Amino acid sequence: MKPARFAYHDPDHLAEALALLARLENARVLAGGQSLMPMLAMRVAMPDHLIDLNRIPGLDGIVVAEGSLRIGAMARQRRIEDSPAIRAACPLMTEALGLVGHIQTRNRGTIGGSLCHLDPSAELVTVAAALDATIEVASATGTRDIGIADFPLGLMTPSLAAEEMVVGLRIPLWPAGHGACFTEFARRHGDYAIVSAAALLLPDAQGRIARVSLTLGGVSAGPLRLAAAEAMLLGEAPSPALFRAAASCCAGIDAMEDPQAPAWYRRRLATVLVRRALEQAWARTEGVAA
């Protein structure tokens, strides 16, 4: 199939793009096109106007400074994956990016596009939730921040008004010495995961768990933080039995169901992946033997 007719706009300033978004009815922004172009071709999306963000300067910065990471919405996934600064400060993101599609899709795909496409299994959305990211949004009338927990409104629906776009995200970095692991199960390399799990652990001086973050992707419309499992782990001395017990919280989650996988299967996958992610994250904490 061919896309339905649309008008193409090619602004070279952010203000111009935001003015177009405010003025035009039924407009969509185009980032890397890796999800939007197939959606246009299949007529799942039929915008009257396409606003291409690719010529706008200054939307793709990557800055690691003062305990924080800021990534512009148009930063390409491959560039983020290859960033030595991100690998050192935020290894969870680097590991997850290696599982996003293929090198070819990551060469074009952007972090902003992945967040806004908001596939339930998108690795970058799960990572953003695990790291308590803040999404920076702009419109012709100003800017606002959205906490990642409030970003998904429903299935593949970000809480953005028609005249708004994402311009970047900020992530508070975990201290040096933390361990992180992103793992997933997909049917083939490069496919969206059926279920994914992200774990971050920080040990204290006694080798107990001083801080923990556990997040699942692919089980619900948005990423699922496992608050009960996190509470079970906090302050405890890690052991295989503790990690198994925390992972068993996944047996009770309200997992979604689709033709790819029934809910019981997602719960089973989640239980296994969370245990593995915890073990691997702990093995990667500084000063703790693998």
Ligand SMILES: Cc1cc2nc3c(=O)[nH]c(=O)nc-3n(C[C@H](O)[C@H](O)[C@H](O)COP(=O)(O)OP(=O)(O)OC[C@H]3O[C@@H](n4cnc5c(N)ncnc54)[C@H](O)[C@@H]3O)c2cc1C
């Ligand atoms: C073969 C293949 C395999 C893939 N596998 C995976 C995978 O395993 N995991 C995964 O996560 N993704 C996967 N993807 C999707 C890929 O990661 C896309 O890059 C991503 O979903 C969209 O990013 P994009 O920059 O290409 O956005 P686009 O396709 O340009 O846009 C996607 C949507 O987001 C909106 N949008 C984009 N940028 C903004 C913005 N700044 N503000 C507001 N709205 C915006 C667009 O209007 C559109 O609705 C795959 C894609 C392909 C083709």
